Amino acid sequence: MSDAREAEEPGTKADEPSAKAEGPGAEAGEPRRSNESQDDGGRRKYGPLGKTLVIIPTYNEAENIKPIVARVRESVPDAHILVADDNSPDGTGKVADELAADDDHVKVLHRKGKEGLGAAYLAGFRWGIEHGYGVLVEMDADGSHQPEELPRLLTALKGADLVIGSRWVPGGRIVNWPKSREFISRGGSTYSRLLLDVPIRDMTAGYRAFRKETLEGIGMDEVASQGYCFQIDLAWRAIKAGFHVIEVPVTFIERERGESKMSRDIVTEAAWRVMSWGVGSRVNKVLGRKDSKDS
Ligand SMILES: Nc1nc2c(ncn2[C@@H]2O[C@H](COP(=O)(O)OP(=O)(O)OP(=O)(O)O)[C@@H](O)[C@H]2O)c(=O)[nH]1
Ligand SMILES: [Mg+2]
Numbered sequence: 001m002s003d004a005r006e007a008e009e010p011g012t013k014a015d016e017p018s019a020k021a022e023g024p025g026a027e028a029g030e031p032r033r034s035n036e037s038q039d040d041g042g043r044r045k046y047g048p049l050g051k052t053l054v055i056i057p058t059y060n061e062a063e064n065i066k067p068i069v070a071r072v073r074e075s076v077p078d079a080h081i082l083v084a085d086d087n088s089p090d091g092t093g094k095v096a097d098e099l100a101a102d103d104d105h106v107k108v109l110h111r112k113g114k115e116g117l118g119a120a121y122l123a124g125f126r127w128g129i130e131h132g133y134g135v136l137v138e139m140d141a142d143g144s145h146q147p148e149e150l151p152r153l154l155t156a157l158k159g160a161d162l163v164i165g166s167r168w169v170p171g172g173r174i175v176n177w178p179k180s181r182e183f184i185s186r187g188g189s190t191y192s193r194l195l196l197d198v199p200i201r202d203m204t205a206g207y208r209a210f211r212k213e214t215l216e217g218i219g220m221d222e223v224a225s226q227g228y229c230f231q232i233d234l235a236w237r238a239i240k241a242g243f244h245v246i247e248v249p250v251t252f253i254e255r256e257r258g259e260s261k262m263s264r265d266i267v268t269e270a271a272w273r274v275m276s277w278g279v280g281s282r283v284n285k286v287l288g289r290k291d292s293k294d295s
Contacts, residue, residue: 044159044244046158046159046160048134049134049135049154049157049158049211050132050133050134050135050212051078051079051080051132051133051134051135052076052078052079052080052133052134052135052137052154052209053079053080053081053082053124053128053131053133053135053136053137054072054076054079054080054081054082054137054139054147054150055081055082055084055121055124055125055128055136055137055138055139056068056069056072056081056082056083056084056139056140056141057084057085057086057117057120057121057124057140057141058083058084058085058086058088058092058093058096058120058141059085059086059088059092059114060088060089060090060092060258061088061090061092061141061142061258062088062090062091062092062095062258063257063258064141064142064143064255064257064258065083065092065095065096065099065141066095066099067143068139068141068142068143068147069081069083069096069099069106071146071147071148072139072147072150073103073105073106074147075147075148075150075151076147076150076151076154079105079137079150080105080106080107080133081105081106081107082107082108082109082124082127082128083096083099083100083106083107083108083109083141084109084111084120084121084123084124084127085108085109085110085111086111086112086113086114086115086120087110087111087112087113087114092141093108093110096108109123109124109127111123116226116227116230117206117226117227117230118223118224118225118226118227118229118230118233119226121138121230122220122223124136125210125215125220126220128212129212129215129216133212134211134212135154135157135209135210135211135212136209136210136212136215137150137153137154137208137209137210138206138207138208138209138210139206139207140206140207140255141258142255142256142257142258143253143255143256143257144206144207144252144253144254144255145165145206145207145250145252146250146251146253149165149207149250149251150209152248152250153165153207153208153209153248153250154209156209156246156248157209157211159244159246160244160245160246161210161211161213161214161238161243161244161245162208162209162210162211162214162235162238162243162244162245162246163208163209163245163246163247163248164200164202164205164207164208164235164245164246164247164248165202165205165207165208165247165248165249165250165252166200166201166202166205166247166248166249166250167185167202167205167249167250167252168186168189168201168202169201169202169247169248169249170249171249172201172202172247172249172250172251172252173249173250173251173252174251174252174253174254175251175252175253175254176253176254177252177254181254184267185202185204188203188204188228188232188267188270188271189201189202189203189204191271191274192204192232192236192270192274194278195274195275195277195278195279196232196236196274196277196278196281197278197281198235198236198239200235200239200245200247201247202247203231203232203235203236204228204231204232204270205231205247205250206231207250207252208231208234210238214238214241214243217241217243218234218237218238218241218243219237219241223237225269225270225273226269227269227270228267228269228270229269229270229273229274232270232273232274233273236277240291
């Protein structure tokens with residue numbers, strides 16, 4: 001589906017953390033029960049992080065892509081950036097190609113057409129893992145996720161499997177959001193938390209840093225959800241698989257340029273899927289069955 005044009009082969013095997021120590025339910029290690037507590041009390045040992053790839057999915061972000069790439073380069077100079085563009089009609093892919101031509105830290109994944117944010121991220125994750133990155137970051141192109149906060153997320157990832165940049169933990173903030181959006185976001189997070197019985201405050205957050213072992217351990221190939229639901233799905237899968245998920249506060253800023261791709265369908269999809277996962281999980285509990293990763 002996708003065709004990646006990259007200037008060079010980034011990362012080497014030597015950069016990768018020791019997968020055994022960190023993998024899901026690492027055979028030799030203690031099983032982690034993140035839905036019981038997100039604090040591992042410093043009991044676990046985490047391997048080095050490896051190289052970082054910041055994945056920026058884009059659809060019609062021609063005005064935003066240059067400034068966001070520049071800010072990431074400035075804030076985390078060692079990280080590489082992958083722009084995952086769905087053949088944006090406004091020429092975002094071409095602007096990204098120009099950036100990549102001038103900077104070997106910038107790569108572009110050209111996809112055939114609009115398939116949604118979730119599909120773009122999954123393609124970006126696969127590309128990153130194939131190319132030897134140890135850390136995969138999700139970041140929007142519109143400036144809502146501030147690159148200047150990324151070093152804090154990466155520092156936190158040294159002691160976790162997944163770090164969520166959270167608006168709804170103490171210290172987290174939103175700037176310029178209409179009350180209606182805040183209601184949907186807060187409501188969606190609370191709804192998911194209660195239905196899925198997880199301690200995460202911001203389940204729909206799209207600013208995240210994953211260790212590659214986390215993505216490898218959550219059944220990425222079965223993820224079909226999009227938009228809001230994609231983020232909830234990934235967080236829930238990580239928790240169910242026993243990964244250590246933590247939230248760090250971030251300031252989320254509403255986009256200033258370009259159009260939102262948020263739609264009523266995205267919210268409805270999330271509401272139905274979360275409801276079915278929550279009910280399925282409770283039924284499994286009553287019947288004494290284990291949730292499957294792809295339920
Ligand atoms: N590749 C790709 N990227 C997408 C697609 N839909 C959205 N995006 C990107 O995903 C990121 C988040 O999309 P937004 O439109 O900002 O969605 P949102 O943050 O929920 O909505 P706002 O808060 O209103 O901005 C942006 O970088 C978009 O360009 C898609 O179908 N394909
Ligand atoms: Mg946005």
